[in-house]
């Protein structure tokens with residue numbers, strides 16, 4: 240109904256040459272419509288382009304000074320109208336891939352989006368005539384485009400997974416391309432998804448941190464370690480120096496992913512290490528092999544540290560409950576925890592002789608905490624002992640005193656009464 244009103248107006252505008260008096264005829268005329276053609280004007284206020292002084296005609300061409308519809312939207316005046324989907328990347332690239340033009344507005348804004356887009360799986364497929372893929376407007380919108388720093392932008396870090404999911408959870412669409420649709424569901428449950436989407440921790444990766452935004456594609460096996468290394472640098476360094484590096488290269492195994500997965504990365508546990516049923520190591524290493532033995536040794540080192548720490552924690556907690564000063568013991572416990580964290584990272588050296596000394600250092604701290612905790616408890620015992628002694632002495636003294644006083648107040652020990660006072664005689 241509203242759209243047809245628009246159409247009637249449009250036809251009337253064409254036929255009778257409706258005249259609009261305004262500085263920008265595009266806006267003035269379009270905002271009169273009830274829907275459809277007025278939509279772009281309704282979101283103008285927060286569009287970065289409009290905010291920078293650009294207008295409808297900077298994107299669509301035409302003549303904003305002409306008040307008549309036909310002449311304002313005259314192809315002879317460069318009017319492009321609505322670009323076809325397949326042409327949108329070039330439509331935006333006209334400005335965004337022109338460094339000289341963009342520099343006038345913001346010299347810090349990169350101008351590589353279009354070039355990168357052409358290398359993405361989206362861009363490649365669009366080039367071969369597949370209109371299902373993402374174009375600039377799929378991720379940014381066409382009107383009311385916001386800066387990526389704006390929390391309401393579809394490309395604001397926390398909104399990116401939802402933006403990709405619009406298509407990547409669409410089963411019918413993805414089936415045509417032979418792709419699964421579980422990435423968003425898996426990611427949302429992962430350590431990364433929980434950190435970003437639930438706790439708002441922007442250090443955690445979103446889809447584009449791992450795939451790239453404009454260059455988004457499936458990472459090559461050899462590149463997966465590089466992706467994780469952006470944020471887990473030390474782990475990757477250890478891995479690179481380990482015997483696993485070559486093994487992965489030779490066998491074409493994806494780094495990191497082989498043990499942690501990609502979208503559904505969970506919080507690792509000590510059970511992943513070693514030779515138990517939940518250990519990843521036994522998937523590839525036969526009992527007795529060097530890898531198997533190392534897995535066992537590293538797990539044992541972690542368990543020794545765990546056991547020592549648990550014992551120390553109980554002791555220190557007891558001492559604290561008795562009200563004793565345990566700051567030193569707690570400091571030692573914190574040091575032990577730090578060593579445990581580091582030992583878990585050093586699992587990626589895949590070398591027991593590299594990792595064990597770190598766990599040993601942790602065990603030393605845990606022992607120190609244990610000793611300090613026990614000393615505190617002992618001291619409490621001593622003090623309590625001392626207190627009883629003092630109390631006992633006090634009791635004896637008070638008791639003695641009481642006896643003594645009673646003694647003083649009592650009549651003579653011989654039992655005789657004091658002689659009665661002599662009667663008063665006249666003064």
Ligand code: HEC
Nearest residue numbers: 245249264265268275276295299301302303308311320321
């Ligand atoms: C006097 C009224 C009027 C003026 C002035 C006007 N337009 Fe339009 N424009 C219309 C109408 C009516 C339509 C058709 C709307 C519909 O189909 O719902 C339209 C359609 C469009 C479309 C969509 C074309 C398509 O292919 O679907 C674009 C883009 C557009 N206008 C941009 C502009 C720009 C840019 C200017 C200024 C240079 C401008 N218009 C000036 C009335 C106007």
Ligand code: HEC
Nearest residue numbers: 265266269276278279280283288294295298321322376381
């Ligand atoms: C940043 C560039 C840009 C600016 C600025 C811009 N447009 Fe558009 N416009 C587009 C693109 C791209 C499309 C195609 C969207 C699509 O097909 O998904 C479009 C589509 C349209 C359409 C077709 C219907 C629709 O909503 O998709 C109309 C009408 C329109 N624009 C009018 C306007 C008017 C009026 C203004 C000024 C208030 C304006 N545009 C400003 C890029 C722009």
Ligand code: HEC
Nearest residue numbers: 328331332335349352353356373374375378387394447452
């Ligand atoms: C698959 C989704 C997607 C597509 C397609 C896409 N973008 Fe983006 N774009 C993003 C994301 C996500 C960001 C923010 C993160 C970043 O900068 O990589 C972004 C950021 C931007 C920025 C800000 C860059 C900066 O560094 O501040 C510009 C400009 C931009 N895109 C333009 C474009 C243009 C032009 C196209 C089409 C050639 C396009 N985008 C296509 C997702 C996309």
Ligand code: HEC
Nearest residue numbers: 287291297298330331334344345375376379381385386387
């Ligand atoms: C007429 C030139 C022009 C066209 C066409 C154009 N843009 Fe822009 N765009 C700009 C300018 C200028 C800015 C503002 C840069 C600044 O000041 O930061 C901008 C800013 C942006 C930003 C915000 C960047 C940021 O994070 O700060 C995004 C996103 C963006 N454009 C996307 C698009 C998309 C998508 C299209 C196509 C639908 C498009 N642009 C078409 C000129 C253009």
Ligand code: HEC
Nearest residue numbers: 360364371372373377402403406416446447450455456457
């Ligand atoms: C408009 C829908 C749409 C949006 C939005 C979209 N994609 Fe895609 N994407 C597709 C389609 C369709 C394909 C399959 C192309 C093909 O046939 O190879 C694809 C392919 C991919 C691939 C390559 C998969 C492979 O195995 O080759 C990756 C990676 C990807 N998209 C990531 C992203 C990311 C990251 C985002 C968000 C920043 C995103 N996509 C947003 C539609 C979309």
Ligand code: HEC
Nearest residue numbers: 400403404407419422423426444445446449457458463501
């Ligand atoms: C921590 C990094 C990371 C994050 C975050 C991530 N991906 Fe992936 N993605 C990967 C890796 C690694 C692969 C697998 C590459 C391989 O083994 O071939 C992959 C594969 C894909 C594929 C190819 C099909 C498949 O499932 O194997 C698509 C599509 C995809 N991701 C989309 C997404 C989307 C959408 C998001 C956000 C909801 C996302 N990814 C988040 C790392 C990531």
Ligand code: HEC
Nearest residue numbers: 430434442443444448466467469470495499501504506507
């Ligand atoms: C953009 C940075 C970034 C990228 C890229 C990244 N991560 Fe993470 N990762 C984090 C952050 C931040 C955390 C901590 C999340 C939390 O607080 O729970 C984390 C947590 C983890 C954890 C859990 C650690 C723990 O002790 O709970 C694992 C395992 C992990 N990431 C593996 C990977 C793998 C494998 C890749 C590559 C496929 C990867 N990460 C890519 C930032 C990143």
Ligand code: HEC
Nearest residue numbers: 482483486492497512519520522523529530533534589590
């Ligand atoms: C996906 C299979 C796979 C998994 C899982 C795996 N490894 Fe390996 N590992 C290999 C391959 C292949 C080699 C190189 C060939 C060899 O020495 O067995 C190797 C080599 C090693 C080596 C060097 C052995 C030597 O000969 O010096 C150690 C140590 C090792 N792995 C430990 C581990 C530990 C610990 C785990 C569990 C956290 C583990 N591996 C998990 C495949 C795997």
Ligand code: HEC
Nearest residue numbers: 467471474475478494495498507508509511512583584586
């Ligand atoms: C062969 C299997 C294997 C590979 C390959 C592997 N990890 Fe791990 N990772 C583990 C195990 C086992 C643990 C758990 C150790 C523990 O908690 O005792 C772990 C723990 C982690 C942790 C949490 C502990 C910490 O370091 O903070 C992160 C993060 C992590 N891995 C990231 C990575 C990254 C990044 C890569 C690639 C460079 C990678 N992993 C490769 C087996 C592996």
